[in-house]
Amino acid sequence: MLNAADLDTLFLTFRVASLATLLLLLLGTPLAWKLARSRSRWKGVINSVVALPLVLPPTVLGFYLLVLMGPAGLVGKFTQWLGIGTLPFSFGGLVVASVLYSLPFVVQPLQNAFVAMGDAPLEAAATLGAGPLDRFFSVALPLAKPGFLTAGVLGFTHTVGEFGVVLMVGGNIPDKTRVVSVQIYNHVEALEYGQAHWLAGGLLIFSFLVLLLLYSSQQTQTLTQSLK
Amino acid sequence: MIMSPVPSIQARLRLAYDQFALDVDLNLPASGVTVLFGHSGSGKTTLLRCIAGLERPTQGFLKIGATLWQDSEHDFFLPTHRRNLAYVFQEANLFPHLSVRGNLDYAVRRLRTKDRLFSLEQAIELLAIGPLLARLPARLSGGERQRVAIARALAASPDVLLMDEPLAALDEQRKQDILPYLTGLHQNLQIPILYVTHSLQEVNQLADHLLVLAAGKVVACGPLAETLTRLDGPMALDRQAASVWQGKLVSHEAEYHLSHAEFAGGSLSLPYLDMPVGSPVRIRIYARDVSITLQPPEASSILNILPASVLALSAMGQGQTVVQLAVGEEVLLAHITQKSAMLLNVRPGMAVYVQIKGTSIVR
Numbered sequence: 001m002l003n004a005a006d007l008d009t010l011f012l013t014f015r016v017a018s019l020a021t022l023l024l025l026l027l028g029t030p031l032a033w034k035l036a037r038s039r040s041r042w043k044g045v046i047n048s049v050v051a052l053p054l055v056l057p058p059t060v061l062g063f064y065l066l067v068l069m070g071p072a073g074l075v076g077k078f079t080q081w082l083g084i085g086t087l088p089f090s091f092g093g094l095v096v097a098s099v100l101y102s103l104p105f106v107v108q109p110l111q112n113a114f115v116a117m118g119d120a121p122l123e124a125a126a127t128l129g130a131g132p133l134d135r136f137f138s139v140a141l142p143l144a145k146p147g148f149l150t151a152g153v154l155g156f157t158h159t160v161g162e163f164g165v166v167l168m169v170g171g172n173i174p175d176k177t178r179v180v181s182v183q184i185y186n187h188v189e190a191l192e193y194g195q196a197h198w199l200a201g202g203l204l205i206f207s208f209l210v211l212l213l214l215y216s217s218q219q220t221q222t223l224t225q226s227l228k
Numbered sequence: 229m230i231m232s233p234v235p236s237i238q239a240r241l242r243l244a245y246d247q248f249a250l251d252v253d254l255n256l257p258a259s260g261v262t263v264l265f266g267h268s269g270s271g272k273t274t275l276l277r278c279i280a281g282l283e284r285p286t287q288g289f290l291k292i293g294a295t296l297w298q299d300s301e302h303d304f305f306l307p308t309h310r311r312n313l314a315y316v317f318q319e320a321n322l323f324p325h326l327s328v329r330g331n332l333d334y335a336v337r338r339l340r341t342k343d344r345l346f347s348l349e350q351a352i353e354l355l356a357i358g359p360l361l362a363r364l365p366a367r368l369s370g371g372e373r374q375r376v377a378i379a380r381a382l383a384a385s386p387d388v389l390l391m392d393e394p395l396a397a398l399d400e401q402r403k404q405d406i407l408p409y410l411t412g413l414h415q416n417l418q419i420p421i422l423y424v425t426h427s428l429q430e431v432n433q434l435a436d437h438l439l440v441l442a443a444g445k446v447v448a449c450g451p452l453a454e455t456l457t458r459l460d461g462p463m464a465l466d467r468q469a470a471s472v473w474q475g476k477l478v479s480h481e482a483e484y485h486l487s488h489a490e491f492a493g494g495s496l497s498l499p500y501l502d503m504p505v506g507s508p509v510r511i512r513i514y515a516r517d518v519s520i521t522l523q524p525p526e527a528s529s530i531l532n533i534l535p536a537s538v539l540a541l542s543a544m545g546q547g548q549t550v551v552q553l554a555v556g557e558e559v560l561l562a563h564i565t566q567k568s569a570m571l572l573n574v575r576p577g578m579a580v581y582v583q584i585k586g587t588s589i590v591r
Contacts, residue, residue, distance in 0.1 A: 120321050123282055126308040127315035128384055129338030134309075138334070142325040 002198050008175055009183040010199075016091070016179060017159040020098035021106075024155045025148070027099070028106040033136070035107070036114035051104045058101065062168025065097050069169065087169075094170045094177050098159045105154040113147025114140065146217075153214050157207055236420060237388065241278050242287040250274050250285070250444040258293070260436035261414055261421045263452075265428075271444040272424045276390050279422065280315050281308035292387055312340040314381035316391040320373035322365040328376050329361040335384040345385040345419065354416065355379040355409055371402035375409060382413075389421045395430065410434055411591055432472050432512045433590045438463075457552055457559040459542045464550050464561055469515040471560045472590070477507045486531075493558030497531040498587055510591040515550065517585040518562035522572060524581050532584040536560065538576050541569060549574075553582060 002010075031050070035043060053061060068075045069087040076086045087093030121143060125135045141148075163181040170177030172186070180199055187196035236258030243250045250271045256262050264272040277283040279290065281297065284305060290298040292313075297306045314335075322331050336348055352358050355375040365373055374394055381389060394410075395403045411434065414421070423434060431438060431452075438455040440448040440462055448461035456463045457471055475491035480500065487501040489509050498511065525533060536553040544550050549569040551562045560582060564574075574580070 120317065120319070121323060123308075124315070124317065124321040124323070125334075126282070127280060127313060127390075128335045128380070129309050129340050130334075131307075131309050134338075139323060 003195070005174065006183060006195065006199060009178050009180050010202075012091075012175065012177075013160055013179040013181075016094050016098055017156050019095050020102060020159045021152055021156045023095070023099050024102055024106040025152060028103065028110055028151065028155075032107045032110035033114055033140070036111045050107050053101050054104050058162065058164025059168055061101060062097065062165040065093075065100070065165070065169050069093055069096070089169070089171045089173060089177060091176060094166060094179070097165045097169045098162060101162055101165045102155045102158045105158045106151040109147045109150040109154065110144065113144035113150075116147075117143045149217060150214060153210055157210055160203070161207070236293050237279075237422075238289065238291045239275075239279060240287075240289040241275065241285040243274065243278060243283060243285040248274075248444055250278065252441075252444075252446050254439070254446065254449065256422070256439070257420065257437055259418060259420055261423050261434050262437040262439055263431050263435035264422060264424045264439050264441060265426065265431050265435075266441035267426060269443075270441040272426075272441050273392055274444075275441065276315075276392050276422060276424050279388075280313055280390055281306065281311055282315075295387070309338075310340070312385075312387045314384040314386035314389050316374075316377050316381050316389070316394045318393045318396050320365070320370075320377035322368075322373060322376060322380070324365050326364075327361065328357060328363055328365070328368070331365070331376060331380050332361075332383050335380050339385060341385050341387070343385065345417070346382050348383050351379040351382040354382070354412065369402070370398050371405050374398065374402075374406055378409065378413070382417075386419065388419055389417070391421060391423045393424050393426070395427070396425070407433060428466075428468050428470075429590070432470065433510075453559065457561050459540050459550060459552050464515070464552070465542075465544045467516070469550065469561055469563065470512045471515070471558070472510060472512050473558055474508065474510050477501060477503055477505050477509055479505060491556070491558060493555035493560065494534045496534075496584070496587060498589060501589060508591075509589055511587045512590045513560065513584055513587050515561035515563040517587075518553075518560060519583045519585070520551065520553075520562055520564055520568070520572060520574065521581045521583060525583065528583065530583045530585060532587070534582050534584070536580055536582045538574055538578045538580060540576055541574055553580070555582060 035046060066088055067073050070076045071080065071086050079085065079087055087096055117140065121139050122135050125139045130138060161181060163185070166177065166179055166182055172178055172182055180203060184196050184199045187199070237254070237256035239252060239254045239256070241250060241252050248269070248271065252275060264275060266272045274283060278285045278288065286300070288298045288300045296304065297311050298304060323334065326334060332348055332351070346354070355378055357372070357375055357379055360368060360372055360376065368376065378394065395406060398406065414434065425431065435452045437450065438448070438452050439446060440455070442462065448455050448458060448463065453472055455461055458464060463469060473491045473493060475489045477487060478490045478495070479488045481488065482500070485500040487498050489496055489498055501509065534555050536555045539552040539554050539559070541549055541551045543566060547566045549564055549566050551564060551569070551574060553560045553562060562582060
């Protein structure tokens, strides 16, 4: 069975993933919107930067974050100047790292949704008197709803599953930065395979159920679209 | 090119792409339907999009009535949502996440004027979409969707209504379903309508004024009847060239399945029309259906023979000549062979008779 420490890691993981997903949707939406509408030659560069976590080893990302956010790093100096100390090995550092790590999983589905709707509905809205912000909220957001569902689910589950980055910037501090994936690793290191099974199996079922939910909802989406 | 003494739409627009440049200087009339006609790639849709502000011309001056929409010299460009216009797109372009009612409300909630053109109820009634209000656009037929799009445009109470080939995506049957609504619109609407099409039939049916575009430039512009029959314009030389006459139904001759109508050019027998006497009619006479004789034929199977005088003629190649004739106060085009023109010695000022083999009612 799960012990108290396991439950703590589950709770912490849930908090990190929820906060990171919320931040990702808040930051990712305008970013995805800009990338979808822009014809700038910088678009390729920004797209590549956003997609980097897809191909980069998590330890590499974690290493640079550790250096940047550490006491000698640029970000670290800034956070110290703000009086909040340094981010590595803290809950905040974990959230920041998660946001960067999961960024492509949120931005790309949103960007695809915004591109797929095309200019036509937005032009129609403009000719009916809707300004840019109005168009975004009254037309673009509702039309991109399936994209938001995918982005939210992928962002959340991907954050739950991160390991390498967490280990680099978060360490393994109980109650502060010890998340489920790290806890599983601890159990295995300690040869507590039974405990590891509970957590690993739980994550496996959780991930499967979430994807099932996502795909079945998108099935109905394509089903209604095929009726058109 | 001045078309009316008080021009309501002044547009001087210049826009260049890689392979295409639009360059127009227009004064369009304050009311009625102005059809923007041209082949694909002629720039008619681009022109409409520039007027809507959906494209931004590099150089432009655009004034609708007293309201300035663009003046690039003073770096002024009113964005689309601040221009009191409505735009009917080729693909109805309804909001898929809103019901028909929701689509209409979208326009009403964002009215840019206090002078309502129509109440929402009137727009619904005019386009007969009452039974569709609760449906989502996905559950409408193509024709129904386009009717909703037109109602939505009217509900916005625009100063000018822009229509970009609203029938092009529909099959022939659906087109015929919608056309009566469009001609009805024409009678009920005080605002100017700019209507883009590449269909000559829609030109004949809907236009009061005609603007012909080719390769981004205006090649003819003016009242419909005049523009269709100008020999220096592109329309008279086309194989489908036709004259459009506007007149009034005066009597029926049911036993012969005929109706008679009075035009400024004279009275004509038409195929029977199921309309009350006094109704306005608009007919199209193809130039190829008109022949010329020097004497009034004593016996002819052709019913419609009118005295005319030759205004001008022009060779149109391949052995054909186009003759422009004055018939009463109307102008009529005839396509005859070059040989006939030579044998009859057709020349300007000559008195002749025209035989009209066929007419079709366009409205």
